Amino acid sequence: MITALLTVIILAALAGVATVATRGAPREIALVDRIDALLPQTQCRRCTFEGCRPYAEAIAQGAADINQCPPGGERTAQALASLMGVAPKPVGKEYGVVPDYPAVAFIKEESCIGCTKCIQACPVDAIVGASRYMHTVIAADCTGCELCIPPCPVDCIVMQPAPAR
Amino acid sequence: MTTTELLTGGLRIEAHKRRSTKASVRAARLIERYVIPLDQHSGLPALPLVKPADRVRMFQPIAQPAPGISAWLHSPVSGEVLAIEPRPAPHRLGAPTMSIVIANDGRDERFDNAAAVVSFEQISPAEACEHIARGGIVGLGGAAFPTANKLESSLCENGPQLLLNGAECEPYISCDEMLMRERADDIVFGARALLHALCAPNCTIAIEDDVPEAQTALRLAIEKAADARIRIKVVPAIYPAGGERQLIATVFGVEVPHDGFPADIGVVCQNVGTAAAIARWIRDGQPLVSRIVTVTGDGVSEAGNWETRIGTPFSSLIADSGGYTERMSRLIMGGSMMGTSLPHDDLPVVKATNCIIAASALDLQPRGPEMPCIRCGNCSQACPAFLLPQQLHWYLQPFDSEQLSRHGLLDCIECGCCDYVCPSQIPLAERFREAKPLLARELDAHLTADAARARFHSRNERLARLEAEHRAKLAEKRRPKGEPSST
Numbered sequence: 001m002i003t004a005l006l007t008v009i010i011l012a013a014l015a016g017v018a019t020v021a022t023r024g025a026p027r028e029i030a031l032v033d034r035i036d037a038l039l040p041q042t043q044c045r046r047c048t049f050e051g052c053r054p055y056a057e058a059i060a061q062g063a064a065d066i067n068q069c070p071p072g073g074e075r076t077a078q079a080l081a082s083l084m085g086v087a088p089k090p091v092g093k094e095y096g097v098v099p100d101y102p103a104v105a106f107i108k109e110e111s112c113i114g115c116t117k118c119i120q121a122c123p124v125d126a127i128v129g130a131s132r133y134m135h136t137v138i139a140a141d142c143t144g145c146e147l148c149i150p151p152c153p154v155d156c157i158v159m160q161p162a163p164a165r
Numbered sequence: 166m167t168t169t170e171l172l173t174g175g176l177r178i179e180a181h182k183r184r185s186t187k188a189s190v191r192a193a194r195l196i197e198r199y200v201i202p203l204d205q206h207s208g209l210p211a212l213p214l215v216k217p218a219d220r221v222r223m224f225q226p227i228a229q230p231a232p233g234i235s236a237w238l239h240s241p242v243s244g245e246v247l248a249i250e251p252r253p254a255p256h257r258l259g260a261p262t263m264s265i266v267i268a269n270d271g272r273d274e275r276f277d278n279a280a281a282v283v284s285f286e287q288i289s290p291a292e293a294c295e296h297i298a299r300g301g302i303v304g305l306g307g308a309a310f311p312t313a314n315k316l317e318s319s320l321c322e323n324g325p326q327l328l329l330n331g332a333e334c335e336p337y338i339s340c341d342e343m344l345m346r347e348r349a350d351d352i353v354f355g356a357r358a359l360l361h362a363l364c365a366p367n368c369t370i371a372i373e374d375d376v377p378e379a380q381t382a383l384r385l386a387i388e389k390a391a392d393a394r395i396r397i398k399v400v401p402a403i404y405p406a407g408g409e410r411q412l413i414a415t416v417f418g419v420e421v422p423h424d425g426f427p428a429d430i431g432v433v434c435q436n437v438g439t440a441a442a443i444a445r446w447i448r449d450g451q452p453l454v455s456r457i458v459t460v461t462g463d464g465v466s467e468a469g470n471w472e473t474r475i476g477t478p479f480s481s482l483i484a485d486s487g488g489y490t491e492r493m494s495r496l497i498m499g500g501s502m503m504g505t506s507l508p509h510d511d512l513p514v515v516k517a518t519n520c521i522i523a524a525s526a527l528d529l530q531p532r533g534p535e536m537p538c539i540r541c542g543n544c545s546q547a548c549p550a551f552l553l554p555q556q557l558h559w560y561l562q563p564f565d566s567e568q569l570s571r572h573g574l575l576d577c578i579e580c581g582c583c584d585y586v587c588p589s590q591i592p593l594a595e596r597f598r599e600a601k602p603l604l605a606r607e608l609d610a611h612l613t614a615d616a617a618r619a620r621f622h623s624r625n626e627r628l629a630r631l632e633a634e635h636r637a638k639l640a641e642k643r644r645p646k647g648e649p650s651s652t
Contacts, residue, residue: 041621123624124624
């Protein structure tokens with residue numbers, strides 16, 4: 001009787017140990033990384049922060065709301081709300097319009113004077129060119145942030161629908 | 166090697182082929198206008214070589230392949246090009262797509278392509294591939310993938326195994342069976358041309374166990390050709406044994422990696438119809454301008470197989486088959502399991518049209534109202550792609566892209582076995598077919614976001630480094646002479 005009981009207890013203890021061992025140390029992903037993973041990485045600064053990562057840090061610290069990302073649109077706002085455990089709300093109008101379709105910048109090359117201003121403005125290194133040489137946007141790498149448009153002195157950059165992949 | 170060890174799942178479905186295999190293959194009636202869609206093959210649309218009011222002759226090239234994956238198109242008749250304009254197409258579910266419209270003058274004047282007839286043994290394998298491309302040959306099993314592109318993807322030095330797919334597992338389609346019965350010589354000739362083009366050591370023709378006449382005809386043809394490299398492999402008639410991946414698993418006992426292609430494991434799979442089309446091109450100089458189409462179902466008076474020129478409207482084939490019956494309810498291109506419903510019959514036969522089903526309620530029982538999933542697991546036992554349809558269904562609502570991709574939604578072959586067995590009448594395959602492009606797009610968006618994040622990060626690091634270097638230089642300049650540097 002006692003042996004049986006002992007066996008059961010020992011087995012139970014072993015099972016417990018095994019469970020804990022397989023689970024191991026909880027691999028907690030930092031909140032800021034989880035927020036950053038939900039953001040579209042457009043790096044457009046429409047949220048008023050210097051990029052997606054700084055915005056994620058601000059949300060994690062409670063310094064920013066979850067509805068400040070127009071490129072992410074409704075889906076990102078929803079996902080952020082459920083991650084942060086707050087009520088979902090639409091993207092704030094003051095941060096800009098949610099785009100209908102993904103767009104990329106395009107340089108009208110016949111007008112480009114080679115000033116490099118757009119290259120310096122691009123947050124994701126998606127524009128190639130050199131001083132006094134024509135520049136061009138690598139469409140596959142462009143996030144459509146529009147940050148290159150204001151610095152252009154000859155207004156030769158336009159937004160176009162993103163090419164199909 | 167035993168069969169079916171690796172063919173898990175699948176169904177034994179009652180075949181409905183008998184009614185369309187009673188009569189031999191007949192030639193479909195000729196009509197006044199042929200409509201040739203430019204995008205009827207996989208890949209990029211072909212580029213027209215003719216313009217309206219041009220005279221064309223039968224077998225004349227009318228469109229050339231775009232760079233990349235694409236195919237040649239040829240005129241099925243002699244006559245005049247009427248227009249190049251958007252016309253409704255069956256592979257676009259009836260939506261318009263750019264097509265060349267040709268008026269038939271009924272004279273069938275042949276384009277002089279004597280150069281097309283070659284003795285394939287005399288040319289190099291690469292030239293043979295190029296030559297096959299010029300015949301407008303595409304896969305006739307249903308996907309219409311340009312054959313030359315498929316052959317090129319397999320390097321000659323590896324000496325891949327050639328597999329000819331004669332396992333026509335869809336319950337209604339019989340065009341390949343009729344082809345094997347009546348044109349076995351063409352298939353064997355095509356197989357030998359393909360063996361040469363691929364430098365393949367041998368060829369396996371897979372054929373189902375329920376078509377004895379076709380087996381006999383093929384065996385005779387192989388005997389006649391006296392080619393020891395070609396053998397026949399009989400596979401059980403289980404749906405979807407004729408799916409490319411399923412057939413390779415059944416015949417060779419090797420699974421194609423889920424993210425790879427048959428070429429990765431040294432197999433090239435072609436439909437028997439494709440081999441026969443290659444034979445007609447290389448031996449007779451006749452490019453792919455016609456194919457055998459099964460017209461069947463309870464909704465037509467007389468089911469049968471028709472040698473049909475590409476561009477013939479479905480309505481003309483239906484008329485050849487004695488017209489619709491009163492019970493006709495749905496028009497389907499392809500099989501009853503994987504075919505697509507079409508809105509009307511004023512659509513042209515394309516290279517991928519293997520079958521037209523005029524279905525009545527007897528053929529396709531109308532689906533009952535959908536009920537909740539009871540998690541019986543029948544679907545996962547039926548799935549030939551080793552997936553768990555009940556779990557995929559669970560993660561569709563709401564759309565959980567992470568779990569869907571972990572559970573392999575993109576590996577679904579859309580065979581329809583899961584909804585065939587579902588006791589709750591859930592249209593699973595239809596849901597998966599809709600969800601697959603959404604998931605693919607989402608996964609792609611994740612990848613581009615990750616790449617953008619990495620570039621943003623490395624740019625910030627670079628700017629910080631440049632800034633630090635700049636400051637260090639400034640400090641060096643301002644330091645009075647003789648004083649040691651702080652570092």
